[in-house]
Amino acid sequence: MLESLGLDPMEERVYRFLVATAEADITDLIGNLGIDAQTVETILISMRVRGLIRTIGPGRRRFAAVAPDIVLGSQLLRHQQAIDWARREVDQLSEEYRDSVRRRDAGRLVEVLPNRAALQERLDHLQETARHEVLHFCRDHETVLPSEENHAEFAALRRGVEYRVIYEKPLLAEEGMPADIAYGVKLGEQARVMSWLPVRLTIVDHETAVLPLVQVDGISEQTAALIRGGQLLEALIALFECYWERATLLRIAEDGALTERTTRCPLGPDDLYLVSLLVGGASDTSIATQLGVSQRTVQRRVSNILDVTGARTRTQLAWRAATEHWL
Structure with a gap:
């Protein structure tokens, strides 16, 4: 059992005997282990050199094991x-x-999944073997598993895999969907919503993506592309992140219902007009002229707006104004 630590079976027998008896001499080892004297001598010399045992007592002819830990x-x-x-x-x-x-072999970058069964099997496998993160576009009119059947995602969430999912808004109106999404959020899913998504998409560990291909409802079998690496995968990841930044957070209210985050604009009409000029690309000089104030006043008002909104830069301010629909 200790061969991986450098002890052969005979050395392990000697070491275990010395651990159990605290100390022994050569006669004890020969009598109890059934090993001849020459072999015992050879084993003891080797074990002493490697620091596994030490000599004790008068004449140093008795041996003790060095503590295993x-x-x-x-x-x-x-x-x-x-x-x-x-x-x-x-x-x-x-x-x-x-x-x-x-x-x-660029052909290995893309594999076609020919039918719905193959697609579902691959999606389940990817989630079961996910290590870090799963990204998902969940579109309206697609097959969505109810919470009691969505074992792969919930098992992955429980073992620490992060999920970021964007839902199309019409899904929130479907019977049972808000409760299903809320259940995932309680387990740790990060959920957001947008009015429209361009495609169904699943990306696992930034290594593999599943992208449904052309399908005519009721006529053709659903097919999908399995994409492994390459610039196509990088483009799909960038697409997801772009939509993630623009999507609205879904959260669970105190009554347990699923709600969209709503952020009241902290700015008054005058400050919003100034922000609109910034977003439009106007310079401080141009803004000062339009408002009839000094350039220093414009800079002071912008600084105050940054403080009020919590934005660190003008770019972040413009992004918040756009994503939270202040303008």
Whole structure:
């Protein structure tokens, strides 16, 4: 059992005997372990050199085991460090291998899933093996699993996988959907909503995406593309992040209902007009002229607006004004 730490079976027998008896001499070892004298001598010399045992008593002809947590614990730590290093090397080599395969055979970047069964099977597998994060566009009129059947997502959430999901707004009006979404949010899903989404999309660990292909309702079988890496995947990730920034947060109210975050604009009409000029690209000089004030006054008012809204920069202010519909 201790071979991984450098002890062969005979050495392990001697070490375990010394641990159990506290100390022993060569005669004890020969009599109790059934090993000949020459073999015992050889084993003891080897174990002393490696610090596994020490000599004690008059004439130093008795032997005792060094504490396992000292001598074997340090070896175990070194082994663990070596394993961690090897794992990192394997991960790096695996990534290099995948990149090499992709460059050599671009056809492996995209796999067509020919029917609904294959699509659902692959989506379940991807969620079951997800390690970090799943991104998802959930469109209206698509098949959405009710909470009691959505085992793959909820199991992944429980083991620490992050989910970021954007729902199309009409879904919130469907019977049972708000309760299903609220259940996922309670488990840790980050949910947002938009009035419209361009496509159904699932991205797992920024490594694999599933994108449905052309389907004519009631005529053709649903097909999808499985995309592994490459610039197409990077474009889909960028598409998701763009919509995520613009989407409205869904939260659970005190009564347990699912609601959209609503942010009351903290600015008055005069400040909103100034913000509209900033968003339109007007310079401070131009704004000062239109408002009939000095440029320094414009800068002071902008600074005050940043403080009131919590924005750190003018760009962030413009983004908040757009996403929270202040203008």
